[in-house]
Amino acid sequence: xxxxxxxxxxxxxxxxxxxxxxxxxxxxxxxxxxxxxxxxxxxxxxxxxxxxxxxxxxxxxxxxxxxxxxxxxxxxxxxxxxxxxxxxxxxxxxxxxxxxxxxxxxxxxxxxxxxxxxxxxx
Amino acid sequence: xxxxxxxxxxxxxxxxxxxxxxxxxxxxxxxxxxxxxxxxxxxxxxxxxxxxxxxxxxxxxxxxxxxxxxxxxxxxxxxxxxxxxxxxxxxxxxxxxxxxxxxxxxxxxxxxxxxxxxxxxx
Numbered sequence: 001x002x003x004x005x006x007x008x009x010x011x012x013x014x015x016x017x018x019x020x021x022x023x024x025x026x027x028x029x030x031x032x033x034x035x036x037x038x039x040x041x042x043x044x045x046x047x048x049x050x051x052x053x054x055x056x057x058x059x060x061x062x063x064x065x066x067x068x069x070x071x072x073x074x075x076x077x078x079x080x081x082x083x084x085x086x087x088x089x090x091x092x093x094x095x096x097x098x099x100x101x102x103x104x105x106x107x108x109x110x111x112x113x114x115x116x117x118x119x120x121x122x
Numbered sequence: 123x124x125x126x127x128x129x130x131x132x133x134x135x136x137x138x139x140x141x142x143x144x145x146x147x148x149x150x151x152x153x154x155x156x157x158x159x160x161x162x163x164x165x166x167x168x169x170x171x172x173x174x175x176x177x178x179x180x181x182x183x184x185x186x187x188x189x190x191x192x193x194x195x196x197x198x199x200x201x202x203x204x205x206x207x208x209x210x211x212x213x214x215x216x217x218x219x220x221x222x223x224x225x226x227x228x229x230x231x232x233x234x235x236x237x238x239x240x241x242x243x244x
Contacts, residue, residue, distance in 0.1 A: 002234035021143055021152060028150030030143060033206040045230065077238070079225035080218050084155040086226040096202050103201035104208040108167065112124035116199070 007041055011083040017053060020085040022095065025074040031095035032103040034061070036085060041076075048073050050087060069093040094120050129160055133205040139175060142207040144217065147196040153217035154225040156183070158207065163198075170195050172209060191215040216242050 012018050017035040024031055034052040036044070040060055043051045050071035054061040064070030071089040078085050096103040099119035107114045134140050139157040146153055156174040158166070162182055165173045172193035176183040186192030193211040200207050218225040221241035229236045 002231075002236050005230045005233055005235050019141055019155065021155065023152055030145055030152065030208055033141065033143065033201065075229050075231065077226040077229045079155065080220050080222075080227070081225070084225075086152055098202050100202075103203070103206075104199040105202070107197050107199045108127045109124075109197065111127055113127050114124050 007038055009082055010038075010041075010078065010085075011081065012038065013083075015055075017055070018083060018085055020052065020087055022050065022071060022087045022089050022091070024091055025088040026090070029102055030104055031071075031089070031091055031101070041085075044073055044087075045076065050089060064092065067093070067097075069095065071095070129163055131204055132160075132163075132200065132207075133203065134159065135205075137177075139177070140205060140207055142174065142209055144172065144193060144209045144211050144213070146213055147210040148212070151224055152226055153193075153211070153213055153223070163207075166195055166209075167198065172211060186214065189215070189219075191217065193217070 010018055016037050019033055020036045021033050022031045035055055037053045040051045040053050050063045050073055052061040052063060070092050074088040074090060076085060076087055094101050100117050105115060105117045107116055132140055138159050141155055142158045143155050144153045157177055159175045162173045162175050172185045172195055174183040174185060192214050196210040196212060198207060198209055216223050222239050227237060227239045229238055
């Protein structure tokens, strides 16, 4: 028997937010990092569709609501300090607003910036 | 020809920090999330050993310096907004201070907390 998950045990920052890493459940690819608040976590667990909190817009960000590039939650994990989330997701289409599969499409190699993937064409 | 990487293009927060996700280069496992400042990034790129900035101790945190559980940098990546890093690493021993392979050892399943991995025994 596990203990009941209590979102109040999570450690939010002074703005009431916690970072959330989205990882592709099937491939292990890290897709993006964004922020959640208590309500977006509750909504994500309830609906199974990932909802972030947009700091720039100061509004809920139901991932894929306009683009269709939704993230279906497979599992929510959290770390030892309870101050970071890891979302195992199934990503429809690209995760990145640049139309790339992952937001982490740039690498530093020998001091130079290398682009790891091109935007998807649909 | 790529462009030269300029750390000044990264977007640090008001405390001069940027979140850094460490991912096992070989297995794809997400190991931990911690913070870096400009100097810890420079040191990490220069030495190939990952150095974070500890917010609680307000000091450089040379990962594994006391435990021996070092992270060798394979590649530094960053996201579309340049406000999050993804470190592809080779992890010696457990990444987590609880002696688990990954800090993300707890999952929420059907409203309960499930432990995904036990501490390593050495």
